[in-house]
Amino acid sequence: MSHANEVNHLKQANNNDIWLTISEMAKIHGISRQTLIYYDKIKLFSPSFVDANGYRYYSAEQIPLLREICFLKSIGIRLEDIKIGTNITCSDDAVDILRTQEQEIAGQIDILNKQMIQIRERIDVCKESFRDIHEEQKPSIQEFPERKAVWLPWDDEEVTHPGIHRTLSRIWNILLDEGYLPNRYWGAVLFQEYLDSENPLQNAGGCTFVPREMKDGPNTIIFPAGKYACMSKYGMPYETKYVQMLLQWIKENGYKVIGNIYDACIMDSIIYKNEREVDLCQLQIPIAPL
Template sequence: MQKEEKGNYLSIGEFAKRSGIKRKTLIYYDQIDLLKPRVVHSNGYRYYHYHQLYTVNMIHFFKEIGMSLEEIKEYNKMKAASQISDLIQRQREEARQKQMFYRRMEQMLDLQLQTLEETEMFEEKKISVKYSDEVPLFFSSHVKCFYEGARSRFSVSLNDFYQECIAAGYEFPYPSGMLVMSEGKQEIRASETKYYIKIPESADFRPEGNYLTCYSRGVFDYEEGYRKLLAFAAERNLSLKGNLYVDFIQNELVAPNFDDFILKMMIKVE
């Protein structure tokens, strides 16, 4: 290195300080041919040119937008504005997809929190009429038999539904429930049901309105609670509209089995 050029170069320690990159990281970048010192003396001393600080800025930029070191190396070979523009467009689309993913996750967490917070209102078998806003729902594609005695495996059918949700693009565990085709029947042990999850938006939904509501725990209290709803409606001359919705407000996130689920049972009334 000529004396007049020496002022243009920084030792590896000085370059590390100015660039904010640790010395051992600079050595690693040298080894993988990402950022090599401009001059290496016979004694092994490394020297970087001041202009290489621009390269550091480039590395920082592309690391921040999610590129791997190998991808940054490939970029370094391009140096054409059109190629770089295409690369940044791809990274921008990836960033947008991640943003959408985390937005959907945030919406799911909000719905789970709203559902779990309802457990604080749990008064077993107390019946009341409550107003509910419209609730977007995604339903299972098949009608299933919810309960057929001791050999039933609720966990299996619900898990099958979750797999259906994932296939439909609902990759998160949204709050779930079931629509019972009750039609005012007194006995629902073998009633047909459709499972559902609460989602941010849907063409299908539980309509807004006043709902005869009670809470119960597990399958046996659920059957008794349903009959109490029917009796309550009959005593007060309430007209039942539609079928029975059952929200799992304490679900598998808290309860180890279905008998420990807290169920919110709702039938629309006028």
């Protein structure tokens, strides 16, 4: 029997149903011929008839099923789950598959929202850095809200540029263990009680801000809301000469220190193109009038 006669015979046997070639079926659904061949291979969706020459033909009655498969795939459901879902239509199991996918998408949206926040934070940081580059070592007074941070002290081997990044990695691991993504707001903390001692870096270490809802722990510190004396500088957080410069400015301008020092990393030296091999940072010291 010729190819044309086979098709005519098939139509007559099925009450002259409308038959579509693989290319026609693919075009209707906006997919490729190779996709339909693959679906047939994994027994997800097969043609109604394959002639002696290997030509695939689909019944028009199969269109709703393929449309459903394409929809489920478009919302991210795996092919192995689609095989189950299309076999059980709208049973409880099919609804469970959809609900599982809904939860996965909700989780992805949450991650994307957090990534969007981080992108916006990085944009703000870059804008701030352009300003701070031109205002190096020019003290000013700024107001900040209360901020919560996780802190880890440096050991003797970490009071180096690579060392402070090792400390930061350990802090970020704490955040990840608590289910939070690391953020861009990180730096160092120097404690007020040791500023006038022989070792002003005692207990000093890395820190990063964390969400308010994160539970407190032994390494949680709070930077209070209020006025801060601020100064941008090219220098590492363990170089206390910049702290002394700002402390002197505070004293000369009729203020007193009322809390711990936050040394914010505005931009790491590996990011900006500069002959200096130190970070662009901003000292922030909480103050009150004398």
